[in-house]
Amino acid sequence: xxxxxxxxxxxxxxxxKLFMGGMAYSIYTLNKLNAAVxxxxxxxxxxxxxxxxxxxxxxxxxxxxxxxxxxLIMMNxxxxxxxxxxxxNTLMKYFKIxxxxxxxxxxxxxxxxxxxxxxxxxxxxxxxxEVVITRNTTEGINFIANGLxxxxxxxxxxxxxxxxxxxxxxxxxxxxxxxxxxxxxxGLPPKSVxxxxxxxxxxxxxxxxxxxxxxxVYISGLIAPLKELSELAHKxxxxxxxxxxxxxxxxxxxxxxLGVDFFASSPYKWLGAPTGCGLLYxxxxxxxxxxxxxxxxxxxxxxGARKFETLGQRSDPIIFALGEAIDFQNIIGKGRIERRIxxxxxxxxxxxxxxxxxxIHTPLDPYISGGLTAFSVKGLEPEKIVNYLREKYNIVxxxxxxxxxxxxxxxxxxxxxxxxKHIDLLLEGIRHLVSHRA
Ligand SMILES: Cc1ncc(COP(=O)(O)O)c(C=O)c1O
Numbered sequence: 001x002x003x004x005x006x007x008x009x010x011x012x013x014x015x016x017k018l019f020m021g022g023m024a025y026s027i028y029t030l031n032k033l034n035a036a037v038x039x040x041x042x043x044x045x046x047x048x049x050x051x052x053x054x055x056x057x058x059x060x061x062x063x064x065x066x067x068x069x070x071x072l073i074m075m076n077x078x079x080x081x082x083x084x085x086x087x088x089n090t091l092m093k094y095f096k097i098x099x100x101x102x103x104x105x106x107x108x109x110x111x112x113x114x115x116x117x118x119x120x121x122x123x124x125x126x127x128x129x130e131v132v133i134t135r136n137t138t139e140g141i142n143f144i145a146n147g148l149x150x151x152x153x154x155x156x157x158x159x160x161x162x163x164x165x166x167x168x169x170x171x172x173x174x175x176x177x178x179x180x181x182x183x184x185x186x187g188l189p190p191k192s193v194x195x196x197x198x199x200x201x202x203x204x205x206x207x208x209x210x211x212x213x214x215x216x217v218y219i220s221g222l223i224a225p226l227k228e229l230s231e232l233a234h235k236x237x238x239x240x241x242x243x244x245x246x247x248x249x250x251x252x253x254x255x256x257x258l259g260v261d262f263f264a265s266s267p268y269k270w271l272g273a274p275t276g277c278g279l280l281y282x283x284x285x286x287x288x289x290x291x292x293x294x295x296x297x298x299x300x301x302x303x304g305a306r307k308f309e310t311l312g313q314r315s316d317p318i319i320f321a322l323g324e325a326i327d328f329q330n331i332i333g334k335g336r337i338e339r340r341i342x343x344x345x346x347x348x349x350x351x352x353x354x355x356x357x358x359x360i361h362t363p364l365d366p367y368i369s370g371g372l373t374a375f376s377v378k379g380l381e382p383e384k385i386v387n388y389l390r391e392k393y394n395i396v397x398x399x400x401x402x403x404x405x406x407x408x409x410x411x412x413x414x415x416x417x418x419x420x421k422h423i424d425l426l427l428e429g430i431r432h433l434v435s436h437r438a
Contacts, residue, residue: 066417080275135277136277137265165243251338
């Protein structure tokens, strides 16, 4: 396999300059900077009530609130996404507070953490008693897999498209306790909601205890129909865990509407939070079925989901920055963000489907797809596509999938700071490569 080139978007010197620049601002200035961003978005919202200003002014203005190096076209949120400026400012602000007075902050940091929990709960339509602030999706899935009492022979249904973080927690349990993992095959792409639901329905047996499935499938960009799968699971007395690593910040998440029992996400991908914080939702009614994995004072006394959070000392500035990331999305509007992302992805898929040799691995139906679009091109190595787009246009995308099962290709993220012009550049690059295929 040809090696994929990794370009360094920030030299160490540049990063230190940026980081120290943030740290050098006073707390007063950082607050003022954030207020100015929110003021500007509020004015935009008043001016452009519709989602799209005809000339793209609304989203162009929003894109200015991100901190990209000049010319970088970031189309790989799936791995690690960028922070908007207010989030970075908040991170700097609380690091500054922490470094200048490390001890006293412990009087109020825990209170502020609760504020973030409340914001996060509201953001996904849950109760604060159902929200665990984890480090990431991997941790969230492990908390459930490890904490659920299963015995030898009990079955867990996963799909054939799971991320390692959705497989290995169950593998560990398989090895330790003799549970059975059953893989349900999904089409590439599946043709309909019914096709997906029926595949799971067929695999259920009296021994099935939980369906553990990606909400946002990292290989194909499929958005699993969680509502329908939760209904299926509950009708059969089965639990449902959703690995929604990419969902928060990409989709307008309402966990009650989705009906899931567990929902794990990584807000540093699409929500604009820094790495190091994650979300795990545990539905109130099933909390007593899960043992905490990490125990310190409080695991047996705390109210609701907080008993899963006796994790020792945390990086609180990261958690407060997560709160800021929610504020940033709320001021734009979760629904508006999802619509924009899906509009961009829809355009990308429509244009890709006109290019000879392109196979789109993501469903076209916006109900079961979102901001991740995966595809392959006959006769073109995915690495070649990735490297060409980076060198020619400074577009960042990634290779994804496995050669052995036909999922190997490239994956493109279309977040709100991406414009139709960026997508046109990407398409121009693909067309060029196709017409110059050996
Ligand atoms: C579908 C899916 N699940 C889980 C993960 C793991 O996420 P994290 O490393 O934040 O735990 C990823 C990472 O990309 C993913 O795409």
